[in-house]
Amino acid sequence: MADQGMKPVAGLLLVLNFCMYVIVAAIGGWALDKAIDHGFIIGPGLQLPAHFSPVYFPMGNAATGFFVIFALIAGVVGAASALAGLHHVKTWNRESMPAATSSAIIAWGLTLLAMGLACKEIDLEGRNARLRTMEAFLIILSATQLIYIAAIHGAAAIPPKHN
Secondary structure, rough: OOOOOOHHHHHHHHHHHHHHHHHHHHHHHHHHHHHOOOOOOOOOOOOOOOEEEEEHOOOOOOOHHHHHHHHHHHHHHHHHHHOOOOHHHHOOOOOOOHHHHHHHHHHHHHHHHHHHHHHHHHHHHHHOHHHHHHHHHHHHHHHHHHHHHHHHHHHOOOOEEEO
């Protein structure tokens, strides 16, 4: 890759995205642990409640369960994608770009899915500060991950300079 100008931009976005994905995964893990600890316990001979949801979360609203699960997946895949991106930024050549780009696009797609569920959760209201933090991070990550993808692709689109 001839253009080194996008390398610092990509590196900065990579570090930012990695930190935010780790925070999203940590908050998602907390919410999942809370849901498991406070979930329904149905004994033998008892029936499920009328509006039972297998994705029950004791905090938030009806969208919280789906939001947390997809946010957790997006956080883990996004953090792993950042590791592939780290290798690409370190080597900064055309051979390392496909792995970084494909994993970044997959992470971005999962982030968009979680962001859509975050928008639904915001619309339904009634969530706590940790869930609002996770929503905000996913909305920000949907933009910064796209900018990261554009940064590594933009550098590849610039033809090499011939001296």
